[in-house]
Amino acid sequence: MSIIKVKNLKKSYEYYKKQPGLLSSLKSLFYREKLYAEALKGINLEINEGELIGFLGPNGAGKTTTLKILSGILHPTEGNVSVLDYEPWKREEGYQKQFALVMGQKNQLWWDLPAMESFMLNKEIYGVSDEDFKRSLDELVEVLDIKDILDVQVRKLSLGQRMKCELVAALLHNPKILFLDEPTIGLDVVAQKSIRDFIKKYNETHKTTIILTSHYMEDIKELCKRVVIIDHGKIIYDGQLEELIKQYAPYKLLTITFNSDGVKKEDVAKYGEVNEFEQYKVSIKVYRNQVKNVASEILHSSFPVDDILIDEVEIQEVIRKIFYKK
Amino acid sequence: MKKYWIIITNEIQRQLTYRVNAITYRLGQIIELIALVIIWTIIFKKVDVINGYTQKEMITYVVLGWFAYFFTSNYNLEGFVARDIQLGRLSNFITKPISYLKHITVLAIGRVSIATLTAIVIQFFLIAIFYDRIIISASWTNITVIMFMLILGFFLKLFLSIIVGFLAFWTVEVDGLNYSFNILVKFLSGGYMPLGLISAGVASVSLYFPFAYTYFVPIQLYLGKISLVEGLRGLGIEVLWLVFLYGIIKIAWRFGLKKYESVGI
Numbered sequence: 001m002s003i004i005k006v007k008n009l010k011k012s013y014e015y016y017k018k019q020p021g022l023l024s025s026l027k028s029l030f031y032r033e034k035l036y037a038e039a040l041k042g043i044n045l046e047i048n049e050g051e052l053i054g055f056l057g058p059n060g061a062g063k064t065t066t067l068k069i070l071s072g073i074l075h076p077t078e079g080n081v082s083v084l085d086y087e088p089w090k091r092e093e094g095y096q097k098q099f100a101l102v103m104g105q106k107n108q109l110w111w112d113l114p115a116m117e118s119f120m121l122n123k124e125i126y127g128v129s130d131e132d133f134k135r136s137l138d139e140l141v142e143v144l145d146i147k148d149i150l151d152v153q154v155r156k157l158s159l160g161q162r163m164k165c166e167l168v169a170a171l172l173h174n175p176k177i178l179f180l181d182e183p184t185i186g187l188d189v190v191a192q193k194s195i196r197d198f199i200k201k202y203n204e205t206h207k208t209t210i211i212l213t214s215h216y217m218e219d220i221k222e223l224c225k226r227v228v229i230i231d232h233g234k235i236i237y238d239g240q241l242e243e244l245i246k247q248y249a250p251y252k253l254l255t256i257t258f259n260s261d262g263v264k265k266e267d268v269a270k271y272g273e274v275n276e277f278e279q280y281k282v283s284i285k286v287y288r289n290q291v292k293n294v295a296s297e298i299l300h301s302s303f304p305v306d307d308i309l310i311d312e313v314e315i316q317e318v319i320r321k322i323f324y325k326k
Numbered sequence: 327m328k329k330y331w332i333i334i335t336n337e338i339q340r341q342l343t344y345r346v347n348a349i350t351y352r353l354g355q356i357i358e359l360i361a362l363v364i365i366w367t368i369i370f371k372k373v374d375v376i377n378g379y380t381q382k383e384m385i386t387y388v389v390l391g392w393f394a395y396f397f398t399s400n401y402n403l404e405g406f407v408a409r410d411i412q413l414g415r416l417s418n419f420i421t422k423p424i425s426y427l428k429h430i431t432v433l434a435i436g437r438v439s440i441a442t443l444t445a446i447v448i449q450f451f452l453i454a455i456f457y458d459r460i461i462i463s464a465s466w467t468n469i470t471v472i473m474f475m476l477i478l479g480f481f482l483k484l485f486l487s488i489i490v491g492f493l494a495f496w497t498v499e500v501d502g503l504n505y506s507f508n509i510l511v512k513f514l515s516g517g518y519m520p521l522g523l524i525s526a527g528v529a530s531v532s533l534y535f536p537f538a539y540t541y542f543v544p545i546q547l548y549l550g551k552i553s554l555v556e557g558l559r560g561l562g563i564e565v566l567w568l569v570f571l572y573g574i575i576k577i578a579w580r581f582g583l584k585k586y587e588s589v590g591i
Contacts, residue, residue: 068417072421073417073420073421073587074588075584075587089587091421093423096421096422096423099421101417101421103417106413106414106417106418108418110336112340112344113336113339113340113343117332117336117339121329121333121336124327124328124329125422125424126422153343
């Protein structure tokens with residue numbers, strides 16, 4: 001059953017045009033040309049309970065705008081949105097108690113106090129009972145392994161520790177929907193992974209519907225079965241991640257290692273587009289339906305083959321291709 | 327509501343982490359007071375009375391006014407509100423079941439609590455130091471009215487600051503405005519000199535505006551230059567202004583939020 005329904009959602013922003021130079025700066029004191037930027041150009045989306053969805057897209061594509069509308073921060077210019085049967089921008093308490101929003105670049109924790117103080121405040125804001133609070137807190141603290149930092153000033157925490165605390169603050173009221181806007185931004189690889197693992201586990205155990213935006217393909221690959229790709233305010237793909245790869249990457253990557261004298265580039269080029277070339281290691285893009293044949297052909301050829309691997313193309317490359325084509 | 331109480335206690339804890347900051351603020355404020363005492367002492371060497379103020383009255387005005395000013399101060403809350411808007415921190419509040427207006431009001435109370443406590447302590451020291459140079463009044467009725475006047479005065483300045491802070495919905499540059507706003511409020515409240523010094527007319531007109539109730543009027547009452555009845559009427563005027571400013575805040579909030587929602591800031 002879909003709990004988020006978005007129909008023909010449009011959002012445009014006003015901005016002003018100004019020519020460079022001092023004179024036009026003075027002019028603009030009296031007259032400014034008003035322009036409209038369309039951040040969202042008619043988005044349709046349905047999301048089911050318990051889904052973990054990834055929003056992908058370049059900067060300014062409309063990912064954050066969509067999240068801001070779904071969480072009730074922004075008014076749409078046009079279109080219908082229903083989340084848990086609420087219109088988000090009406091900001092009804094009944095809705096607000098059922099979702100949480102975490103933005104990687106903003107924090108809700110009190111900067112100068114230990115995170116625990118912010119947790120206690122959220123407990124009261126969301127009207128969480130003592131027992132529920134204790135249960136949720138114990139669970140989250142355990143899973144995220146942050147017992148030791150609860151009484152340390154937030155300002156003294158590392159970025160990764162802070163993000164963990166942000167997640168706790170957001171989840172204490174056990175929301176049905178969680179909006180995560182770039183939760184791993186700026187984190188090191190280890191911290192990224194631990195945040196990722198947590199999100200995945202939380203989605204599985206609590207059946208919380210999670211919408212995640214990220215620039216890191218790793219996040220999407222690890223977490224989301226379904227991806228929504230937004231570019232220039234439009235959804236250009238909505239479906240399974242695997243399907244996306246099949247659709248946009250009609251070839252697979254054949255990586256062959258050689259021994260003895262290795263190979264020359266022109267010798268392998270006839271099998272497909274050469275992706276990377278070294279004397280002893282070559283990767284070639286080969287169409288899906290031909291990949292088996294090509295692999296066996298190479299194995300049976302006179303090349304000094306040591307090893308051969310068949311891989312899917314890196315999703316990063318798929319995405320780059322999609323945006324490049326636009 | 328427990329959530330608002332926690333905001334106050336959190337903010338007090340936050341202030342306590344900046345103890346040195348609070349103390350160094352006080353230092354500057356005391357220097358300012360000493361400068362004023364010196365100026366008026368020099369002026370009164372040549373004359374006995376200026377527009378109805380004797381030297382003793384003037385020093386009393388400065389010393390007790392110091393307290394009135396800091397008791398009603400909210401230490402640049404307008405800048406705080408403006409940053410909430412500009413940095414998008416407002417989103418934290420409008421996505422949660424909590425009222426931003428109530429939040430910022432209780433936050434302001436927590437924010438001034440430590441400063442106000444130290445101001446009270448310092449005020450007692452100042453009274454002790456200037457004991458023979460100021461007028462000591464023991465009219466508890468007057469002092470009670472004065473305390474109410476200052477408490478309402480705190481909220482008057484608070485509401486004004488919130489309104490000025492809300493301008494950040496429409497313009498990015500609010501720092502210059504905040505600066506001038508604070509100086510204007512200090513002038514209109516009698517913070518630089520008693521408004522009666524300018525003219526009796528200015529003094530009586532000032533009774534109808536909110537500013538003077540944070541400085542000039544309470545000290546006038548203390549000095550017995552206005553009657554208790556006038557003081558009580560002043561409380562009524564303050565309440566009317568609070569209602570009026572609250573209305574403005576509500577309107578500015580409604581329109582500002584529309585802008586915030588449409589632009590995203």
